[in-house]
Amino acid sequence: MAILAILPFSSAGANQAALAPVVTATLDISISNLRSKKGDVLVCLSSNPKYFPDCSKDKEARKIKVAASDADIVQIMNVRPGTYAVALVHDENSNGKMDLRLFLPREGFGFTRNPKIGMGPPKFKSAQFTVEGKDLNYAVKMKYIL
Template identity: 55%
Template sequence: MAALTLLTGASAPPPSVEAPSVEVGITGLRNMKGQVLVCLTTNPKAFPDCSKDKASVRMAVKATDAAHFKVVAPTAGTYAIAVVHDENSNNKMDVAIFLPKEGFGFSRNPTITVGPPSFKSASFAVTGDTSQSIKMKYMF
């Protein structure tokens, strides 16, 4: 009887659920200097600068490794990615007369006119592992 109680009273541990990941590929880097700063956020108000989103995923990837890398999303949801080619590795986008001196790009590669794209134009659903290909843009 005790063995029956052990078998029926014990519950199996819940299956572990891995956080979804986004495979990112960056094309169009003008050189392999420095690093690529990556921002993954679900917060439209924090896009494209993740500094105001404590829940965002921020990372730096060596430019030589930027053709293919993985970003782990905290949970499933709607995300947008912004990247900066930080050629001089000073951990910020350098600007000249309000224009970026370094390259940048966004998930879904929205058209850039004046200023950064909206969160909506760069956002995509993450419900499991997914991928994004981002083309870098340089102003000069």
């Protein structure tokens, strides 16, 4: 009999948990070392390692374009709990993509956690961070090869 009395209580608790709002966070990204204030900064917040750092085919990614002249701090609000990485491109000619010359980036780039850059882009794991409902701040230093 005691077990039957607990079951309805447990079910009500589960329903309340399902209805509880998801706690989101705000992500502030401080950007330094921009070569110029020309063009835009393209920001991609992705949770899918398969689409990092080029998230153009990632339908779930949050993509933001900010004028380079206003890109000292980029704020991404309402980020749900999970594991993410951010890739940034300084799109100086405002054509909406990273321009290459002989497979090398002609425009600036940066990533959360500022991983070392070797041959090719960094892996998702080296730029990843976890959102658990607390607001986060990251400083990203842009890099230029050409």
